[in-house]
Amino acid sequence: xxxxxxxxxxxxxxxxxxxxxxxxxxxxxxxxxxxxxxxxxxxxxxxxxxxxxxxxxxxxxxxxxxxxxxxxxxxxxxxxxxxxxxxxxxxxxxxxxxxxxxxxxxxxxxxxxxxxxxxxxxxxxxxxxxxxxxxxxxxxxxxxxxxxxxxxxxxxxxxxxxxxxxxxxxxxxxxxxxxxxxxxxxxxxxxxxxxxxxxxxxxxxxxxxxxxxxxxxxxxxxxxxxx
Numbered sequence: 585x586x587x588x589x590x591x592x593x594x595x596x597x598x599x600x601x602x603x604x605x606x607x608x609x610x611x612x613x614x615x616x617x618x619x620x621x622x623x624x625x626x627x628x629x630x631x632x633x634x635x636x637x638x639x640x641x642x643x644x645x646x647x648x649x650x651x652x653x654x655x656x657x658x659x660x661x662x663x664x665x666x667x668x669x670x671x672x673x674x675x676x677x678x679x680x681x682x683x684x685x686x687x688x689x690x691x692x693x694x695x696x697x698x699x700x701x702x703x704x705x706x707x708x709x710x711x712x713x714x715x716x717x718x719x720x721x722x723x724x725x726x727x728x729x730x731x732x733x734x735x736x737x738x739x740x741x742x743x744x745x746x747x748x749x750x751x752x753x754x755x756x757x758x759x760x761x762x763x764x765x766x767x768x769x770x771x772x773x774x775x776x777x778x779x780x781x782x783x784x785x786x787x788x789x790x791x792x793x794x795x796x797x798x799x800x801x802x803x804x805x806x807x808x809x810x811x
Contacts, residue, residue, distance in 0.1 A: 703796035744768025
């Protein structure tokens with residue numbers, strides 16, 4: 585059973601920021617396992633059944649590699665930043681038909697300086713993004729309901745990157761132009777650090793996922809995924 589993260593989890597990420605080296609990580613791997621990886625695995629195990637009640641189409645897979653917990657190891661092949669380790673915990677509750685992070689899903693993030701819940705889709709490929717824009721254009725009223733409900737707005741703010749100019753095929757005076765210009769459709773809810781030290785973090789996550797479900801369902805519908 586998940587009982588909360590240890591209170592030194594953010595200290596771990598603050599420390600690895602200044603010691604992002606393989607030798608340091610190997611010497612402190614037990615700290616990572618005890619304060620980050622193992623409690624994260626317990627969180628994923630504990631949230632699996634409640635998540636299925638939100639939607640049976642999103643997965644909680646408690647594996648050290650290849651599951652819901654994103655690897656701490658960075659892919660440095662195409663990056664100027666050659667630091668070998670990430671400085672945050674990321675847990676991604678994927679759609680069952682999503683092959684990677686570019687499908688609608690739910691997300692939980694802890695770093696030294698921020699803790700937040702995410703819902704939506706980040707950096708979708710062009711085809712997916714065009715389908716989302718087409719449904720926003722076709723059913724603007726439903727989209728606005730999904731992101732303007734009191735429950736959603738009380739918890740989340742819309743974030744992510746946007747185009748500076750209207751996307752091809754849409755006029756600059758389109759009533760939904762700011763939403764059509766988005767390159768990401770991500771909702772973010774910040775949490776207080778004290779919330780992650782308690783067992784009821786599971787309830788907090790599920791409450792947020794429920795509030796975001798109409799928004800996520802709209803995105804799923806645009807690319808013909810069940811939600």
